[in-house]
Amino acid sequence: xxxxxxxxxxxxxxxxxxxxxxxxxxxxxxxxxxxxxxxxxxxxxxxxxxxxxxxxxxxxxxxxxxxxxxxxxxxxxxxxxxxxxxxxxxxxxxxxxxxxxxxxxxxxxxxxxxxxxxxxxxxxxxxxxxxxxxxxxxxxxxxxxxxxxxxxxxxxxxxxxxxxxxxxxxxxxxxxxxxxxxxxxxxxxxxxxxxxxxxxxxxxxxxxxxxxxxxxxxxxxxxxxxxxxxxxxxxxxxxxxxxxxxxxxxxxxxxxxxxxxxxxxxxxxxxxx
Amino acid sequence: xxxxxxxxxxxxxxxxxxxxxxxxxxxxxxxxxxxxxxxxxxxxxxxxxxxxxxxxxxxxxxxxxxxxxxxxxxxxxxxxxxxxxxxxxxxxxxxxxxxxxxxxxxxxxxxxxxxxxxxxxxxxxxxxxxxxxxxxxxxxxxxxxxxxxxxxxxxxxxxxxxxxxxxxxxxxxxxxxxxxxxxxxxxxxxxxxxxxxxxxxxxxxxxxxxxxxxxxxxxxxxxxxxxxxxxxxxxxxxxxxxxxxxxxxxxxxxxxxxxxxxxxxxxxxxxxx
Numbered sequence: 001x002x003x004x005x006x007x008x009x010x011x012x013x014x015x016x017x018x019x020x021x022x023x024x025x026x027x028x029x030x031x032x033x034x035x036x037x038x039x040x041x042x043x044x045x046x047x048x049x050x051x052x053x054x055x056x057x058x059x060x061x062x063x064x065x066x067x068x069x070x071x072x073x074x075x076x077x078x079x080x081x082x083x084x085x086x087x088x089x090x091x092x093x094x095x096x097x098x099x100x101x102x103x104x105x106x107x108x109x110x111x112x113x114x115x116x117x118x119x120x121x122x123x124x125x126x127x128x129x130x131x132x133x134x135x136x137x138x139x140x141x142x143x144x145x146x147x148x149x150x151x152x153x154x155x156x157x158x159x160x161x162x163x164x165x166x167x168x169x170x171x172x173x174x175x176x177x178x179x180x181x182x183x184x185x186x187x188x189x190x191x192x193x194x195x196x197x198x199x200x201x202x203x204x205x206x207x208x209x210x211x212x213x214x215x216x217x218x219x220x221x222x223x224x225x226x227x228x229x230x231x232x233x234x235x236x237x238x239x240x241x242x243x244x245x246x247x248x249x250x251x252x253x254x255x256x257x258x259x260x261x262x263x264x265x266x267x268x269x270x271x272x273x
Numbered sequence: 274x275x276x277x278x279x280x281x282x283x284x285x286x287x288x289x290x291x292x293x294x295x296x297x298x299x300x301x302x303x304x305x306x307x308x309x310x311x312x313x314x315x316x317x318x319x320x321x322x323x324x325x326x327x328x329x330x331x332x333x334x335x336x337x338x339x340x341x342x343x344x345x346x347x348x349x350x351x352x353x354x355x356x357x358x359x360x361x362x363x364x365x366x367x368x369x370x371x372x373x374x375x376x377x378x379x380x381x382x383x384x385x386x387x388x389x390x391x392x393x394x395x396x397x398x399x400x401x402x403x404x405x406x407x408x409x410x411x412x413x414x415x416x417x418x419x420x421x422x423x424x425x426x427x428x429x430x431x432x433x434x435x436x437x438x439x440x441x442x443x444x445x446x447x448x449x450x451x452x453x454x455x456x457x458x459x460x461x462x463x464x465x466x467x468x469x470x471x472x473x474x475x476x477x478x479x480x481x482x483x484x485x486x487x488x489x490x491x492x493x494x495x496x497x498x499x500x501x502x503x504x505x506x507x508x509x510x511x512x513x514x515x516x517x518x519x520x521x522x523x524x525x526x527x528x529x530x531x532x533x534x535x536x537x538x539x540x541x542x543x544x545x546x
Contacts, residue, residue, distance in 0.1 A: 011530070014291075014533070017543070019288060019332075019361070019365070020365075022362050024360055026343075026362070027373055035542075064372070070299075084369075089292070091365065092359055092364065093296055093299055096296060096357075096359075100276075118536070127440050131434070133433070136406075161402050164402065164441060168434070169287070209424060254395060255441075257284070257285055260285040260287070270290070
């Protein structure tokens with residue numbers, strides 16, 4: 001079964017996408033998706049409407065439409081299409097209105113827009129990204145007192161994407177430090193890191209997955225061999241245990257899950273952007 | 274008015290957070306938020322329930338609860354709390370069930386979980402992050418044929434966070450290239466970039482905002498002076514126009530908005546992760 005899906009918003013449409021995706025992942029249906037951000041004028045809304053109707057008439061199956069639009073007039077135009085329309089925010093706003101005893105304010109694009117109100121928080125987020133890039137892959141062990149998390153692990157176990165996600169999504173200053181093949185003879189926790197024990201978090205991964213990832217980068221190398229991968233992982237896991245560093249196997253987890261588990265484990269609070 | 278808000282999920286709780294945040298941004302209410310991911314057992318759910326009820330009894334105002342949980346049993350426990358509970362996914366799943374004529378499958382954490390089904394797509398995302406880091410700040414002008422976007426702009430106008438967001442959120446391989454003070458005497462588009470005209474996208478920013486950002490990095494420097502910022506921005510904007518490069522002023526936009534506008538302008542499709 002195949003369906004067209006539209007994610008429509010007067011802002012970035014990221015919220016509509018994320019939620020629509022969550023909802024649709026519960027149904028065994030093949031999706032062709034169209035994301036239409038910044039639908040801010042009636043003219044644009046009418047064109048979108050036409051696009052939805054055209055697909056309906058051409059394919060015979062009704063497109064699913066997830067939308068989030070603040071202007072009542074534009075909302076009405078989208079809703080007048082022949083798609084199966086769901087207002088993702090409003091279905092939650094209406095009950096809340098009663099509970100809070102107040103009316104919603106109609107300001108477009110409040111979720112991901114930049115206002116005076118959230119500018120300071122936004123600058124802190126950019127600062128977290130800067131910090132994280134400057135402390136990627138052990139580039140710098142200075143200013144580690146400013147880190148909120150220091151990730152440890154062998155090459156290609158997920159340190160960099162996880163650090164960047166922590167910074168980007170949650171405004172966390174995340175340093176990361178790699179253990180290399182050369183470290184393996186006598187693996188020790190560097191003194192510069194030992195001083196920050198409570199911020200350390202180890203990553204590990206299954207040897208076969210690691211070998212496959214490394215093989216993609218350096219074919220037939222010692223670096224990518226199962227033997228080397230097994231050795232490195234056994235050594236770092238022993239180091240984590242010996243130093244009582246909390247750690248996680250990343251093999252079956254996305255960066256979202258890894259990042260969330262780290263914050264949860266270290267008791268760090270998540271900022272919203 | 275102040276309220277406690279809980280975002281609860283059997284997965285990362287990112288969807289609950291993003292949507293709950295979108296909903297609450299429409300109300301003038303002060304929020305103390307608690308995000309509780311990985312609520313996967315009845316014991317944990319009961320503890321969460323207790324936490325919600327404790328806050329209610331202590332503060333006298335009912336916590337707002339946005340949750341997304343697949344297991345009916347665990348969902349029921351959360352729902353039995355004294356908070357004002359809204360199931361963010363289910364309110365959209367129910368109507369869809371009729372429209373699609375099929376039942377939802379109850380698999381926990383489908384949104385951000387890693388399965389065999391999405392592993393290839395996930396690897397492409399990690400590859401996009403790798404590519405973007407290797408082509409940050411003009412580090413490498415090789416392999417630009419593999420870039421999907423090449424961002425241009427002066428120092429601190431938002432190139433790096435935007436590139437990383439494009440890679441992280443949408444799996445886009447985004448290179449970026451900085452114009453420096455030294456380039457300004459005779460500003461030209463480097464031949465290596467000219468060959469990729471259709472992928473180029475310029476960023477600009479208001480001089481006073483740029484000066485404020487640079488001041489935070491190098492106080493009282495020429496680099497951060499209004500005069501220098503004005504000069505650099507005038508030059509690059511002239512270059513964009515001369516070379517017919519599409520561009521955007523980032524001053525009042527978040528990385529989400531900038532990234533989304535770039536994809537929309539260049540006609541690139543967004544992947545969902």
